[in-house]
Amino acid sequence: MSECMRQINPDVVPAFPITPSTQVIEDFSQFVADGKVDTEIITVESEHSAMSACIGAAAAGGRVMTATSSAGMALMWEMLYVASSMRQPIVMTLINRAMSAPINIHADHSDSMGARDAGWIQLYAENNQEAYDNLIMAIKIAENMDVRLPVMVCMDGFIISHCVQTMQLEDTEKIRLFVGEFASTYPVLDTENPASWGALDLQDYYMEHKRAQHMAMKNAKNVIKKVSGEFADIFGRKYELFESYQLEDAERVIIAINSVCGEIKEVIDERREKGDRVGLLKIRSFRPFPYEEIAAALEGVKIVTVLDRSESMGAYGPLFTEIRTALFNAPQKPMVYNRIFGLGGRELFMSDIHDIFEENKTYLETNRVEKMFDYLKVRGG
Amino acid sequence: MPSLQEMAKKDGAFAGGHRMCAGCPVPIFTKMLTRVTDGYEIVAGNATGCLEVASSIFPYSAWKIPWIHTAFENVSASMSGVETMYRVLKKKGKITKPYKFIAMGGDGGTYDIGLQSLSGAMERGHDLVYICYDNGAYMNTGVQRSSATPMGASTTTTPKGEQSFGRQGTRKDLTRIMVAHNIGYVAQASIHNPVDLSEKLKKAIELDGPAFINLLSPCIPGWKIAPDLAVEVARLGVETKYWPMYEVIDGEYKINYTPEKDIPVSEWMFLQGRFKHLQKPEYKDVVDAFQQEVDRNWNWLVRQAEAVKLLSTEAKN
Numbered sequence: 001m002s003e004c005m006r007q008i009n010p011d012v013v014p015a016f017p018i019t020p021s022t023q024v025i026e027d028f029s030q031f032v033a034d035g036k037v038d039t040e041i042i043t044v045e046s047e048h049s050a051m052s053a054c055i056g057a058a059a060a061g062g063r064v065m066t067a068t069s070s071a072g073m074a075l076m077w078e079m080l081y082v083a084s085s086m087r088q089p090i091v092m093t094l095i096n097r098a099m100s101a102p103i104n105i106h107a108d109h110s111d112s113m114g115a116r117d118a119g120w121i122q123l124y125a126e127n128n129q130e131a132y133d134n135l136i137m138a139i140k141i142a143e144n145m146d147v148r149l150p151v152m153v154c155m156d157g158f159i160i161s162h163c164v165q166t167m168q169l170e171d172t173e174k175i176r177l178f179v180g181e182f183a184s185t186y187p188v189l190d191t192e193n194p195a196s197w198g199a200l201d202l203q204d205y206y207m208e209h210k211r212a213q214h215m216a217m218k219n220a221k222n223v224i225k226k227v228s229g230e231f232a233d234i235f236g237r238k239y240e241l242f243e244s245y246q247l248e249d250a251e252r253v254i255i256a257i258n259s260v261c262g263e264i265k266e267v268i269d270e271r272r273e274k275g276d277r278v279g280l281l282k283i284r285s286f287r288p289f290p291y292e293e294i295a296a297a298l299e300g301v302k303i304v305t306v307l308d309r310s311e312s313m314g315a316y317g318p319l320f321t322e323i324r325t326a327l328f329n330a331p332q333k334p335m336v337y338n339r340i341f342g343l344g345g346r347e348l349f350m351s352d353i354h355d356i357f358e359e360n361k362t363y364l365e366t367n368r369v370e371k372m373f374d375y376l377k378v379r380g381g
Numbered sequence: 382m383p384s385l386q387e388m389a390k391k392d393g394a395f396a397g398g399h400r401m402c403a404g405c406p407v408p409i410f411t412k413m414l415t416r417v418t419d420g421y422e423i424v425a426g427n428a429t430g431c432l433e434v435a436s437s438i439f440p441y442s443a444w445k446i447p448w449i450h451t452a453f454e455n456v457s458a459s460m461s462g463v464e465t466m467y468r469v470l471k472k473k474g475k476i477t478k479p480y481k482f483i484a485m486g487g488d489g490g491t492y493d494i495g496l497q498s499l500s501g502a503m504e505r506g507h508d509l510v511y512i513c514y515d516n517g518a519y520m521n522t523g524v525q526r527s528s529a530t531p532m533g534a535s536t537t538t539t540p541k542g543e544q545s546f547g548r549q550g551t552r553k554d555l556t557r558i559m560v561a562h563n564i565g566y567v568a569q570a571s572i573h574n575p576v577d578l579s580e581k582l583k584k585a586i587e588l589d590g591p592a593f594i595n596l597l598s599p600c601i602p603g604w605k606i607a608p609d610l611a612v613e614v615a616r617l618g619v620e621t622k623y624w625p626m627y628e629v630i631d632g633e634y635k636i637n638y639t640p641e642k643d644i645p646v647s648e649w650m651f652l653q654g655r656f657k658h659l660q661k662p663e664y665k666d667v668v669d670a671f672q673q674e675v676d677r678n679w680n681w682l683v684r685q686a687e688a689v690k691l692l693s694t695e696a697k698n
Contacts, residue, residue, distance in 0.1 A: 011466060011469045011470070012462065012465050012466050012469060014458075014461075014462060014465075038469065038472070038473065039469070040465045040468060040469050042461055042462065042465050042505070043505065044458060044461070044501055044505075045497060045498070045500065045501030045504075046497060046498070046501070048454070048455060048458070048498070049455060049457075049458035049461070049497070049498045049501055050458075052451055052452065052455035052458035052459040052462065052498065053458045053459060053461045053462035053465070054462060055451050055459055055462065056426070056449065056451065056458070056459035056460055056461065056462025056463040056466070057462030057463065057465055057466040058462070058466075059449055059459075059462075059463065060462065060463040060466035060467060060470075061466060061470065062466045062469060062470060064462075064466075078452055079451070079452065079455070082451050082452060086451070188424060188447045188449050188463055189424065189447065189463070189466065189467055189470065189476060189480070190447065191422040191423075191424070191446065191447055191478075191480075194444065194445060194446050194447040194448070195447060195448075196437050196442035196444045196447075196448045196449075197447075197448065197449040197450065197451075198427075198433075198437070198449055198450035198451050199437035199438065199439040199440075199442060199450075200433070200434045200437050200438045200439060201439045202438070202439070205439050205440065
């Protein structure tokens with residue numbers, strides 16, 4: 001991710017160290033120290049200040065990036081809302097990590113899922129290549145004049161962030177041409193046309209501003225598609241709002257996010273060889289959430305297992321609630337149920353994924369979902 | 382340095398029609414921001430607080446210069462971002478004019494919730510002037526105590542009561558904390574003395590690097606004083622040595638004003654409704670302790686300033 005940031009060459013990067021995102025900033029700091037970028041780093045004293053400085057720098061009129069994880073993003077919480085509500089196109093790498101307590105440094109999605117209502121576009125990645133590609137596209141999506149919203153580019157901590165994978169790095173000049181020059185709107189540094197940013201907005205205007213933000217998020221769906229299309233034209237890798245893997249004729253489908261999808265694909269390949277009609281729907285854009293498109297992609301599917309890598313204590317998992325909402329108005333609703341897995345980095349092996357497909361096979365054959373909600377691979381049931 | 386009359390003719394940063402309370406002295410300094418020095422573009426930032434809410438009720442704004450507010454505890458951090466972006470764009474040739482950056486906050490946003498981001502910004506060395514208008518409590522939310530609230534003051538979270546004389550303990554000395562950051566310029570000023578204040582503002586703005594000014598700024602409803610008394614109460618705060626006017630340049634203390642007479646601090650206190658209950662004889666101890674604290678701080682300051690003089694004499698010899 002730091003290499004990608006070097007290629008993008010942002011103006012300002014405010015950042016604070018937190019495992020596992022630290023190395024992104026360490027490596028990038030070396031690029032700054034070696035004069036390989038024009039960027040100024042602000043080594044702030046907390047993540048709250050990191051996001052505050054991001055907002056100030058972006059409002060001043062330039063391109064701003066940062067990176068964080070888990071508790072770090074939690075400390076930014078207040079400012080995540082301010083960043084999106086002040087319509088600052090900040091791009092942040094979020095290396096997904098479990099929220100404390102108990103303290104844990106490994107992957108789950110409790111950090112980003114908790115921030116799903118903060119007004120940020122959220123893009124997820126199965127592997128390093130997708131994370132790299134998403135980061136490039138994120139700049140162009142965030143800065144689009146019909147969007148002007150911050151984007152978090154999410155990937156699983158350690159499993160992906162610290163994993164050595166073969167990937168295609170693109171030419172720096174091509175990337176810079178693709179992302180283009182930053183265009184500012186009402187920059188704070190424009191003293192000829194002084195603007196007031198962050199005014200007090202009461203009952204008579206607040207709701208219109210929120211609605212405008214909502215419309216920008218709606219626009220983002222088409223802009224993500226458009227930018228992904230342009231990316232494919234130049235770099236050859238095609239991305240959609242979600243990935244359909246063997247969905248065409250699938251009867252039984254798993255829906256999941258991030259690194260686990262790699263294993264699921266392997267398992268699907270094995271089972272397909274034996275004629276088992278299984279498939280995967282992998283979420284890329286969680287905000288905005290493509291409800292209609294997902295419902296259309298699941299037409300003909302008979303049962304859906306939604307895997308959530310985070311908890312919403314006292315409710316179903318956050319992905320599950322979106323999927324069931326997407327399916328509610330579908331003419332033929334598949335059976336759909338929820339499994340929580342992988343909290344705090346707990347492994348899910350290929351054999352476990354086979355077990356999921358065996359379970360949903362039984363559910364389909366008996367036409368009965370025995371357990372709507374359950375934990376996978378947990379002691380004590 | 383332009384005279385006050387000359388300064389008044391220049392374009393101010395802050396327009397009338399804002400919704401600060403009648404008699405609030407805060408606009409005295411906001412109007413000065415663009416008037417004390419020439420040759421710089423001035424960009425300002427605000428912590429959440431009275432000044433922020435009363436100057437920017439959408440769709441109106443009293444600010445005639447670029448101004449940004451993002452939250453309560455972080456004006457130093459968001460202005461660090463603005464200032465850093467300026468340096469990058471200047472380096473790239475996209476901006477050519479020289480700029481200066483001002484961050485403003487009340488004592489709640491500065492002494493308490495904003496202390497961490499203030500400390501970070503000062504330590505990192507941004508070219509930023511921080512002005513704390515110290516009115517000794519969270520006035521915007523309705524007079525709750527802060528760590529700047531003086532001993533004995535009755536606030537809505539330290540009310541006087543059957544068992545309490547108000548705020549317990551002594552206030553934090555933020556100015557000295559800022560001196561400990563080893564920045565080039567730290568000063569205390571008072572809203573009643575615009576000549577001294579404008580000189581300090583000019584020094585702070587013209588300095589290349591971080592500067593901090595702590596400004597005594599009485600609050601009409603919070604101190605429970607008449608709307609025409611803010612300037613007089615601030616003056617008496619300085620005359621009684623509650624609020625010494627001094628500056629620390631590159632670590633060296635200089636007292637800017639030494640009162641001619643020893644006026645007991647109770648004269649300042651009892652002009653204000655928030656201390657009125659302390660007039661009861663049973664609270665004599667509290668008033669005495671307050672006076673001792675004022676004396677101790679003043680004497681400490683005098684010793685710092687004398688040490689500087691002594692050292693410079695030795696250097697000459």
